Amino acid sequence: MTTYTAINLIKRPQAGPISAELFEVIQKEIPTAGPGEILIKQNHMSLDPAMFGWMSPDRESYIPPVELGSVMRSSGIGEVVESNHPDFQVGDRVMGLIGWTEYAISNGTGMNKVEAPLPDEAVLSIFALPGLTATQGLFNVGKPKQGETLIVTGAAGSVGSLVGQLAKADGLNVIGVVGTDEKADWIINELGFDGAINYKSNNLAEQLAKLAPKGIDLYFENTGGPIQNLIFERMNAHGRVVVCGMIADYSKAVPSPGPNWIPVIKKRLTIQGFTMPDHFAEVPSLLAKLTPYVMSGKIKHRSHILEGLESAIEGLNLFFTGENKGKLIVKL
Amino acid sequence: MTTYTAINLIKRPQAGPISAELFEVIQKEIPTAGPGEILIKQNHMSLDPAMFGWMSPDRESYIPPVELGSVMRSSGIGEVVESNHPDFQVGDRVMGLIGWTEYAISNGTGMNKVEAPLPDEAVLSIFALPGLTATQGLFNVGKPKQGETLIVTGAAGSVGSLVGQLAKADGLNVIGVVGTDEKADWIINELGFDGAINYKSNNLAEQLAKLAPKGIDLYFENTGGPIQNLIFERMNAHGRVVVCGMIADYSKAVPSPGPNWIPVIKKRLTIQGFTMPDHFAEVPSLLAKLTPYVMSGKIKHRSHILEGLESAIEGLNLFFTGENKGKLIVKL
Numbered sequence: 257m258t259t260y261t262a263i264n265l266i267k268r269p270q271a272g273p274i275s276a277e278l279f280e281v282i283q284k285e286i287p288t289a290g291p292g293e294i295l296i297k298q299n300h301m302s303l304d305p306a307m308f309g310w311m312s313p314d315r316e317s318y319i320p321p322v323e324l325g326s327v328m329r330s331s332g333i334g335e336v337v338e339s340n341h342p343d344f345q346v347g348d349r350v351m352g353l354i355g356w357t358e359y360a361i362s363n364g365t366g367m368n369k370v371e372a373p374l375p376d377e378a379v380l381s382i383f384a385l386p387g388l389t390a391t392q393g394l395f396n397v398g399k400p401k402q403g404e405t406l407i408v409t410g411a412a413g414s415v416g417s418l419v420g421q422l423a424k425a426d427g428l429n430v431i432g433v434v435g436t437d438e439k440a441d442w443i444i445n446e447l448g449f450d451g452a453i454n455y456k457s458n459n460l461a462e463q464l465a466k467l468a469p470k471g472i473d474l475y476f477e478n479t480g481g482p483i484q485n486l487i488f489e490r491m492n493a494h495g496r497v498v499v500c501g502m503i504a505d506y507s508k509a510v511p512s513p514g515p516n517w518i519p520v521i522k523k524r525l526t527i528q529g530f531t532m533p534d535h536f537a538e539v540p541s542l543l544a545k546l547t548p549y550v551m552s553g554k555i556k557h558r559s560h561i562l563e564g565l566e567s568a569i570e571g572l573n574l575f576f577t578g579e580n581k582g583k584l585i586v587k588l
Numbered sequence: 589m590t591t592y593t594a595i596n597l598i599k600r601p602q603a604g605p606i607s608a609e610l611f612e613v614i615q616k617e618i619p620t621a622g623p624g625e626i627l628i629k630q631n632h633m634s635l636d637p638a639m640f641g642w643m644s645p646d647r648e649s650y651i652p653p654v655e656l657g658s659v660m661r662s663s664g665i666g667e668v669v670e671s672n673h674p675d676f677q678v679g680d681r682v683m684g685l686i687g688w689t690e691y692a693i694s695n696g697t698g699m700n701k702v703e704a705p706l707p708d709e710a711v712l713s714i715f716a717l718p719g720l721t722a723t724q725g726l727f728n729v730g731k732p733k734q735g736e737t738l739i740v741t742g743a744a745g746s747v748g749s750l751v752g753q754l755a756k757a758d759g760l761n762v763i764g765v766v767g768t769d770e771k772a773d774w775i776i777n778e779l780g781f782d783g784a785i786n787y788k789s790n791n792l793a794e795q796l797a798k799l800a801p802k803g804i805d806l807y808f809e810n811t812g813g814p815i816q817n818l819i820f821e822r823m824n825a826h827g828r829v830v831v832c833g834m835i836a837d838y839s840k841a842v843p844s845p846g847p848n849w850i851p852v853i854k855k856r857l858t859i860q861g862f863t864m865p866d867h868f869a870e871v872p873s874l875l876a877k878l879t880p881y882v883m884s885g886k887i888k889h890r891s892h893i894l895e896g897l898e899s900a901i902e903g904l905n906l907f908f909t910g911e912n913k914g915k916l917i918v919k920l
Contacts, residue, residue, distance in 0.1 A: 309854065480849065499852040506850070513845030517812065518838070520831040520861035522641065527859040529852035 259283045261565050262357035265328045268313050268321075271509035274572045278311070279328065281566060286359050289338040294362050298354045300376040301332030303562075303571050303584035304385050304414070305478075306531070308506045319533045328356040330568075331384055333376045344369075351379065356568055358588055377559040381414060381583040382550055383543065385532060389500060390418035391542045392535050397528050398474050398498045402427035405468050407487055410478030411449065412439035414583040415500060418555060419476050420449050422546075425554045428474070431467045433483055435578035442581075447556055455483045464490055471495075480504040480512065488515040491523055499529040503575055558582030591615045593897050594689035597660045600645050600653075603841035606904045610643070611660065613898060618691050621670040625693050630686045632708040633664030635894075635903050635916035636717050636746070637810075638863070640838045651865045660688040662900075663716055665708045676701075683711065688900055690920055709891040713746060713915040714882055715875065717864060721832060722750035723874045724867050729860050730806050730830045734759035737800050739819055742810030743784065744771035746915040747832060750887065751808050752781050754878075757886045760806070763799045765815055767910035774913075779888055787815045796822055803827075812836040812844065820847040823855055831861040839908050890914030 260283070267278045289295040310322050310329050322329050332354040336344050341364050344350070352367040354360050370379055381387075393415070394400060406423045410416040411432025420443060424430045431451040432443045440452035451467035453460065460483055471492035477484070481504035491497070505511040519525060535542070549555050560582045562571045567586055574580040592615070599610045621627040642654050642661050654661050664686040668676050673696050676682070684699040686692050702711055713719075725747070726732060738755045742748040743764025752775060756762045763783040764775045772784035783799035785792065792815055796804075803824035809816070813836035823829070837843040851857060867874070881887050892912045894903045897920055906912040 477849065484849075499849050502848070502850045502853060505848060511848035511850055514848050516834070516837060516843035516846050517809065517816075517831050517859070517861070518834045518843055520859060521834060521863060522861075524861050524863060524866060525859075526861075527849070527852060527857075529849070529854075529856050529858075531853060531856060534856060 258286055260286050260358040262327050262355070262359075263565060263568065264325055265311060265322045266324055268324070269308070269311050269507075272507055273576060274569065276569050279569055287361050289340050289361060291340055292363055294336050294341045294344045294350075294364060294367070295338035296334040296350060296354060296360045296362060296367070297337045298332045298334035298358055298360065298588050300380060301330045301354065301356065301565075301568070301586045301588065302380045302384055303330065303568060303575075303586060305501050305503050305506075305575050306385065307572065308503075308575075309531075319531075327360075328568075329353055330356055331380070333370060333379060334360070351384065356565060358565060377561070377583070377585055378557065380585055381557040381559055382418065382555060383546070386414035386583060387418055387546050387550075388535075388539060388542050389415045389532055390422060391546045392532065392538070393476060393498045393500050393530060394419050394422055395545060396535075396538075397530050398476060398496050400426055400428055400474055403429075404473035405429040405431065405470060405492075406474040406476065407431045407433065407464075407468065407472050408476040408478065409433040409455075409481070409483070409487075410501060410503065411443050411452065412581070413478060414557075416476070416478050417443065417447060417557065417582075421447050421555050422549055423474075424448050424450075425549055429468075431464075431472075433479070433487075439581070442558075453483070455481060461486050461489075474498070476500060478503065482512075485515050488519065491519060491525055493523045495523060495525050497525060497527040499527060507576055559585050562586045564588070590618055592618050592690040594659050594687070594691075595897060595900065596657055597643060597654045598656055600656070601640070601643050601839075604839055605908060606901065608901050611901055619693050621672050621693060623672055625695055626668050626673045626676045626682075626699070627670035628666040628682060628686060628692045628694060628699070629669045630664045630666035630690060630692065630920050632712060633662045633686065633688065633897075633900070633918045633920065634712045634716055635662065635900060635907075635918060637833050637835050637838075637907050638717065639904065640835075640907075641863075651863075659692075660900075661685055662687055663712070665702060665711060666692070683716065688897060690897060709893070709915070709917055710889060712917055713889040713891055714750065714887060715878070718746035718915060719750055719878050719882075720867075720871060720874050721747050721864050722754060723878045724864065724870070725808060725830045725832050725862060726751050726754055727877060728867075728870075729862050730808060730828050732758055732760055732806055735761075736805035737761040737763065737802060737824075738806040738808065739763045739765065739796075739800065739804050740808040740810065741765040741787075741813070741815065741819075742833060742835065743775050743781065744913070745810060746889075748808070748810050749775065749779060749889065749914075753779050753887050754881055755806075756780050756782075757881055761800075763796075763804075765811070765819075771913070774890075785815070787813060793818050793821075806830070808832060810835065814844075817847050820851065823851060823857055825855045827855060827857050829857060829859040831859060835907055891917050894918045896920070 336348040478501040480502040775781040810833040812834035
């Protein structure tokens, strides 16, 4: 085989589901590594909600959007198959922003060798963007304290499942909000959450009151959606809201309104957003914080594997429907 | 005269304006100071938006509500007319939570002598709750930086007028939101704000864009109301929102919704509420921060004086209508 497949972004998304028209699937000649370069054959690539930001033209966003006509951005793990770079050998396993492509040329910038004895799926599910995001958001923004009550939305998702397990390991009472009963079972029985709420069920306020009788101290928001107001009403004085994702609103033409700010005063709340690109310099300390939890066996994960590069396009819509079970990963 | 007037709170407020039925005006015998006590004759008392919180039964609020049947809470300045307390002499000028009453007995707790050579109105307008609130909210919560753009709502009010002047003195570009053209003139021509917007005028988004062409870094919220969303849309990356008051929503049965949180992520915003009772221990350091600005002549104020204790009841509604011009003070 002398050609490979790549996918370019050619249109910006509008409201509604992601359609195939936004992308162009192309075949190209496999290139040769030039001086100082490596050729990477990608094996697994990660799909993340952050991609909706990367596709959008919003100049005020936290990272420049993908240029139209360029390969769609994504992180992944591959193998070095040619190297003219002193730091990389053929056979090295590397992780970085490889993009939606089977092969990529790199000068090594932003490519990190993966030496942990873990399969690609585990590395992408725990030590890549999800784990960094969960660690930064929970510990550095949310400042959890033993005995507090934490609620996390998207609790069976790649970030939410880690947030809940990390908080549980630190002695918090942990409630997860999910979209199916199967996910509710999983986060309670496999991940050890104290409680779960299916946001599609009834009597959400009553369920919240039962699971958080002393109120909520820390609210880790991955989704938005109608349960947001109910959670917000149960916040305790000096509560913190960590705003990490709003997946329920990304595809809407007009996002839903948020809660009124009177409780922000009465309860002296802090609502704080963050994104990882601001914190890439802190990755070593974040990994140092996260690793002991993983190594002591306190962090479980599951991956939802899609087959083939082109499955990425339709795969993005699983974030909107919530039909994914675990971290979305494309196997090439 | 051997009797005096006091006003008790006898009902909790509902949605809508404050009515006289919430209060009971009573006549009592002027008491005599017992052992360790002082008798205070109040001269000026302060009306503050915080009173709506003090009247409300919400247990999650930051300070216990006034008990029904008790004298309504307020801060004020009076003169010691009898003293059996070693720290106070007849003739001393004292400030504290004297309440809606012409005379009060105190054991001295929470009463501070006022020695500054300033009239009561100036002390209540600058060094009492408004100045402490402005100083805490602007400097300790908002963390202003020279060259940034600040917008403050309720900009002609007791807190907002101080916030804007303090920020201006520190080299920020300062925009105030007010409810009349007269107030707009005052904050620009007397207080030195860089710009003003009358929220009752048209083309608010265009006015904002013109006054804050580089966006808004710091948003000091005293009012809420429909302009909130427009301001929020113009926030810059890493912007801070200090939530101090929501007067436009306090009297509504159902408060208006707030902004969607997608910009909280994209722009990594922090929205933080605060109230002064959490920070009473810091009052000395707040006064130390505030005093040099006042002494160097950078802080102007104006008072709106109401005559007689009973004027306080209807006076509270001036916060909702915005018809007050300056700090509301009742002269006894």
